[in-house]
Amino acid sequence: xxxLIILFFFLLALKPNNAYAVPLDIxxxxxxxxxxxxxxxESTPKIYIQxxxxxxxxxxxSLVPFQPSTLKNGEPILQDSIDKDYNDLFQNIxxxxxxxxxxxxxxxxxxxxxxxxALDLPTTLKKRDYYFSVIFTSSAENxxxxxxxxxxxxxxxxxxxxxxGQQGQIQGEIKEFSASxxxxxxxxxxxxxxxNNSNNFVTASGNILIKNMFGQAVGNFDLKPTNVxxxxxxxxENSVWNxxxxxxxxxxxxxxxxxxxxxxxxKQINFFAFPLEYIVxxxxxxxxxxxxxxRLKKKQTEN
Amino acid sequence: xxxxxxxxxxxxxxxxxxxxxxxxxxxxxGFYKIEPSASDLPxxxxxxxxxxxxxxxxxxxxxxxxxxxxxxxVPTNPLTRKNTIKTNSSTKYFLKAYENHQLLSPKxxxxxxxxxxxGTCSEQTxxxxxxxxxYGFGFHCKNTEGNCGQEFLTPDSYIQFADKSKxxxxxxxxxxxxxxxxxxxxxxxNISSKQKPGSYSxxxxxxxxxxx
Numbered sequence: 001x002x003x004l005i006i007l008f009f010f011l012l013a014l015k016p017n018n019a020y021a022v023p024l025d026i027x028x029x030x031x032x033x034x035x036x037x038x039x040x041x042e043s044t045p046k047i048y049i050q051x052x053x054x055x056x057x058x059x060x061x062s063l064v065p066f067q068p069s070t071l072k073n074g075e076p077i078l079q080d081s082i083d084k085d086y087n088d089l090f091q092n093i094x095x096x097x098x099x100x101x102x103x104x105x106x107x108x109x110x111x112x113x114x115x116x117x118a119l120d121l122p123t124t125l126k127k128r129d130y131y132f133s134v135i136f137t138s139s140a141e142n143x144x145x146x147x148x149x150x151x152x153x154x155x156x157x158x159x160x161x162x163x164x165g166q167q168g169q170i171q172g173e174i175k176e177f178s179a180s181x182x183x184x185x186x187x188x189x190x191x192x193x194x195x196n197n198s199n200n201f202v203t204a205s206g207n208i209l210i211k212n213m214f215g216q217a218v219g220n221f222d223l224k225p226t227n228v229x230x231x232x233x234x235x236x237e238n239s240v241w242n243x244x245x246x247x248x249x250x251x252x253x254x255x256x257x258x259x260x261x262x263x264x265x266x267k268q269i270n271f272f273a274f275p276l277e278y279i280v281x282x283x284x285x286x287x288x289x290x291x292x293x294x295r296l297k298k299k300q301t302e303n
Numbered sequence: 304x305x306x307x308x309x310x311x312x313x314x315x316x317x318x319x320x321x322x323x324x325x326x327x328x329x330x331x332x333g334f335y336k337i338e339p340s341a342s343d344l345p346x347x348x349x350x351x352x353x354x355x356x357x358x359x360x361x362x363x364x365x366x367x368x369x370x371x372x373x374x375x376x377v378p379t380n381p382l383t384r385k386n387t388i389k390t391n392s393s394t395k396y397f398l399k400a401y402e403n404h405q406l407l408s409p410k411x412x413x414x415x416x417x418x419x420x421x422g423t424c425s426e427q428t429x430x431x432x433x434x435x436x437x438y439g440f441g442f443h444c445k446n447t448e449g450n451c452g453q454e455f456l457t458p459d460s461y462i463q464f465a466d467k468s469k470x471x472x473x474x475x476x477x478x479x480x481x482x483x484x485x486x487x488x489x490x491x492x493n494i495s496s497k498q499k500p501g502s503y504s505x506x507x508x509x510x511x512x513x514x515x
Contacts (some may be wrong), residue, residue, distance in 0.1 A: 004509070010376065012443075015350055021368040021369055021370040021371070021372060021386075022368075022369055022370075022419075023364045023365065023367050023368065023369065024365070024369050025364075025366075026363065026364055027351060027362070028361065028362060028363070028364070029358075029360070029361030029362075030358035030359050030360055030361060031360035031362055031392065031393070031396070031513035032358070032359040032360055032513055032514075033356065033358050033359075034354070034356070034359075035354065035355045035356050035357075036354065036355045037354035037355070038354070038357075043354045043356055045356050046358075048361075052363070052365075063443070066515075068515075072453045072515070073479055074395060074512060074514035074515055075397050075478075075479070075512070076512055076514070076515055078512075087473060128374075132513070133511075134514065137508070138369070140312045145374065145502065146375060146502055147372055147373070147374050147502055148372075148373045148374070148375075148376050148406065148441075148502055148503040148504065149370055149371060149373060149502075149504050150370070150371040150402070150406070150490060150504065150505055150506070150507050151369070151370050151371075151504065151505070151506045151507065152366060152368070152370065152371065152386075152506075152507050152508075152509060153506055153507065153508040153509070154364065154366055154369070154509055154511075155508050155509065155510040155511065156364055156510075156511050157510065157512045157513065158313075158513075159512070159513055159514075159515045161515060165308045167372060189337070201390040203388065209402040227515050229493060237395075244439065246459070302407075
């Protein structure tokens with residue numbers, strides 16, 4: 001009997017130790033919100049956040065300004081400090097969860113919530129563009145006694161492009177539109193470096209039209225709509241013409257509109273295509289035929 | 304015999320109860336469904352009188368373990384721990400990492416970030432780390448779906464975490480990517496016999512930032 005009781009408690013002791021290392025699993029939408037407002041109305045964009053784990057989670061909410069990356073790739077570079085304008089802005093942004101202002105969001109297992117950003121922008125706030133991220137950061141785990149550990153915080157951002165006040169004149173230029181001047185086959189990648197000279201962000205859209213040496217349109221594809229922040233540059237991605245077989249001189253013309261009402265920027269380049277592999281193959285065949293003929297002639301002469 | 308059965312049932316009951324708080328969430332269909340449906344085009348455009356609000360994209364971000372526990376550490380006995388990171392997004396994104404400071408014990412000081420076998424690895428440069436006489440804390444990234452970056456092409460290459468207290472530039476786990484990515488991170492720790500005994504800890508932040 002005693003042995004059985006001891007065995008029972010022994011088995012109990014073997015029960016796996018509670019681990020503090022829980023998973024973190026979040027779905028979030030949207031990734032980007034653009035707002036153009038003159039502030040006369042309260043804008044309340046929504047953020048949907050879902051906890052996909054089986055335990056409660058809690059995320060602190062912070063607002064952090066960002067600037068565009070110098071790599072022109074659309075990466076937001078979070079700033080360590082905020083200036084007076086952003087300070088004034090953030091004081092007029094309230095984050096609302098279930099009709100209550102909050103600085104953190106608690107989520108039950110599998111719970112999905114709608115977080116609202118209430119923007120009540122006063123007329124005294126400087127009228128300009130503001131770019132910031134709403135960052136949701138998980139709380140660190142409890143410290144484990146007599147153990148060395150790294151606690152992992154999960155941080156998720158939603159980018160906000162806010163244009164406050166009347167839109168100024170939209171101006172821009174195509175700093176670079178280029179491709180390889182000689183290609184032997186497709187696809188052909190184009191590089192488009194677009195500069196926004198306006199004081200407001202723009203959403204650029206456009207297309208590239210390709211013509212052959214006879215002036216016939218042989219390719220036409222749309223560019224991915226791309227946000228370019230005020231007074232900054234951005235490379236427009238996925239500008240690829242997927243045609244495989246190319247031969248001769250081609251012209252490519254890019255047309256980009258910085259807004260539904262323009263302006264429209266254009267630029268044209270030329271490139272030459274020559275399928276080298278086919279030419280090399282052709283040369284080998286011709287050389288072989290010539291060699292065979294030569295040999296036959298020589299034989300005839302000997303006979 | 305009857306008592307044994309009761310004991311086992313009780314034990315199993317307790318274990319099942321604990322697993323509710325400890326179990327990892329199983330994957331559904333292999334990966335995560337993004338809700339609402341993913342698209343690069345504006346999902347919602349609302350004109351609120353003179354305001355225009357547009358929303359784009361959605362994403363998911365999973366970390367398999369939120370705490371890396373090395374337990375009680377012993378000199379010249381390198382320890383490794385792993386976790387998995389899964390991401391999925393309809394728009395381009397960046398996944399960056401940094402530590403708030405080196406592993407720290409208020410009574411015993413710090414465990415410095417690793418410099419690897421050659422003494423050359425940093426938060427920007429990776430290097431091989433195999434020797435048990437090379438000390439510190441670092442990580443290796445292995446992409447099971449995606450690309451960790453050039454620094455981790457060799458299995459034993461390690462890199463330091465960016466130390467925010469020293470204003471070091473972020474580590475990029477993923478840069479300029481879209482769609483699904485899955486990474487396995489190996490955390491490695493080794494201390495010398497001169498390291499004071501103690502419980503060391505720090506916080507590591509994994510920051511998911513979509514592009515704009």
